[in-house]
Amino acid sequence: KAGVTQTPRYLIKTRGQQVTLSCSPISGHRSVSWYQQTPGQGLQFLFEYFSETQRNKGNFPGRFSGRQFSNSRSEMNVSTLELGDSALYLCASSSGAGGPSTDTQYFGPGTRLTVL
């Protein structure tokens, strides 16, 4: 079974621009979660999508948004980029069935975003 894939792997943008990151979950998984990883804050939960609906949301500003398509692929968008948005953005997929043993999260390799 193919793992979680994320594109692009690396991205360089300037302040004020917007960016879209893509995540393809493991086949059969219906839940996709996004995390931001930085050296200072570690991994912080952004949001989770399940069956094309946002099911959970973390404490990030509205500049961070996402969506999920009918094939479970997900995109994350960050508008009006700030220097502090430089981070590794990780996507994780799971079955979304609701139990800890079935909701094991499998992470992709991440997209490294640098904002100049």
Place this chain on the structure above:
Amino acid sequence: QQQVKQSPQSLIVQKGGISIINCAYENTAFDYFPWYQQFPGKGPALLIAIRPDVSEKKEGRFTISFNKSAKQFSLHIMDSQPGDSATYFCAAGSGSGYSTLTFGKGTMLLVSP
């Protein structure tokens, strides 16, 4: 508010030694505690996980110890090997969203040959 506190930030252990990483949580609603291992350039990968109905879980050289009353859990890596050198994250989840984990800030482990 950091809901899962992890220590130490970094750890150096000699080959064959025991690596111990500790985590403490605040939210009593948490009932799922996984540990993830991350190598440079890779995403985190699930190593081992525990539910609060058991006090210990062992898988190979990796053991989780769980103390519900103290709201603490720890990862023990026995016979540590250079290949174990990685960053380790503890996390916690609850029934409100096992797909939305709260992570500790990570421990960078270096096992010297």
